[in-house]
Amino acid sequence: MAGTGARYFFLFAIGLVVGVVATVMGMRAWQARQDPFPEALMHVQGYHFKQLRDDVQANRCNATDTLPHLSALRTTASDLESAFPDLKDDARFAKAASNFRATLDTARANPPLNCEGLVAVVKNIDDSCKACHQDFRN
Missing domain, CATH: 1.20.5 (Single alpha-helices involved in coiled-coils or other helix-helix interfaces)
Incomplete structure (x- = not known):
C-alpha cells in the first residue's frame, strides 16, 4: 500500500x-x-516627466536642466498614434495627443526659467497626460 x-x-x-x-x-x-512599443513609450515618457518633477524638488529649474526632458517628451509624443494603432482613428485620442504635443511645444518655445515656471509646466503636462489616460488607459 x-x-x-x-x-x-x-x-x-x-x-x-x-x-x-x-x-x-x-x-x-x-x-x-x-507589441512592447506602447508600454515602452509610456515608460520613456514617464521617466522624463519624473525627471522634470525631480528637478523641481532639487531646485534645478533652469532651461538647461529642463529642455532635454521637454525635448525628449516632445519627440516621443510624435509616436503616440503609431504606438496605439487601435486608437489612431479615434477623434478623442487624436485630440488628446495633439493637445499633449501643443503643451510640449509651448513649454519648449518658452522654457521655464525658474521653479515656479517649471511647476506650471509640469502641471500642464500632467493635465494633458491625465486627459488621455482617463479615457483610454486600461
Missing part, C-alpha cells in the same frame, strides 16, 4: 511540473506576440 501512495504522489508531482512548464511556455509565447 505504501508503494501505491508513493506512485500516486510521484505521478502528481510529475503532472504538476509538466503543468507549470507548459504554463510558462504558453505565457512566454503569448508575451512574445504582444
